[in-house]
Amino acid sequence: MNQDSQRVTETKQKIKKAFLELYREKRIEKISIKEITDRAGVNRGTFYTYYLDIYDLLEQIEEEATEAIKAQAEPIITMLLNGSKSFTDLLPVEFFKNNKELLELFFGEQANPHLLARLKKMAQGIAISKLNLNCDDGTLESMRLRYALEYISSGQIGLITYWFKNEMMLPMSELGRLIEDLNLHGALTYLINHRADS
Structure with a gap:
């Protein structure tokens, strides 16, 4: 340069x-x-x-940030979809530490709902591609797949947002283990297994 x-x-x-x-x-x-x-x-x-103006600046920042997040998320999503337990090694600890101000746009108090929807769509696209899902043929099954993708992607983004808003206090390795457990065994199963009376 x-x-x-x-x-x-x-x-x-x-x-x-x-x-x-x-x-x-x-x-x-x-x-x-x-x-x-x-x-x-x-x-x-x-x-x-x-x-051109402040909105053009914001749009350029959002575009760059979305691409950066996609680069960090794609290998993790791929490993999760493959059922791999070693994906925690790929968790972007430094990325979150070094880009906190940028990530506020997606996960902070003033997060833009449009950006969250964009992240969900990106994550769903990766899952559709990696799993070779047919979600657009108009059948009941494809509709159910779309609902499942919405449920999973909303949960992942909600979890990361909650973690981010709580100052990332839970170590990222623990967050990774929790994501793995919730995805591979189910959130309800996780709660039932952690009842105080069990």
Whole structure:
């Protein structure tokens, strides 16, 4: 990477970081370009060199983040679908630590429902592809498959959201074991096996 492209990358990172910090504090409608550029230490013209407006900035951040999450999630989903118990080695501990501000968009207090739906669709697409499922032929069975995919993907995202909102206090290795147990043996079975009277 030459100096010019490195400078561009660094400038865009400053703008994104400033935006994400502000986005944690308030709704997007309340954020001004001036606030972003002041916090990033760049001028207004520089902002417009890379982005049309705040919504364009958000869209680009969301697109990059979705691709990054997909790259982290796909091998884990694949191993889970194969029934592998060694997928915990693939858990993206560093990714979550190093991208907390970015992940706020998906799992934080102001998470965008559109992004959560996008994550679910991405996870479902991976499962459909890896398991070679036919979910679109209009049969009762394909409808049931769609419901099952919705149930599973909603559960996974809900679990990660709960973990993220609780400051990731449960070690990721333990979260991985829990995900494995819930997926391979069922949430209801997990609860029944952990009754106080058993």
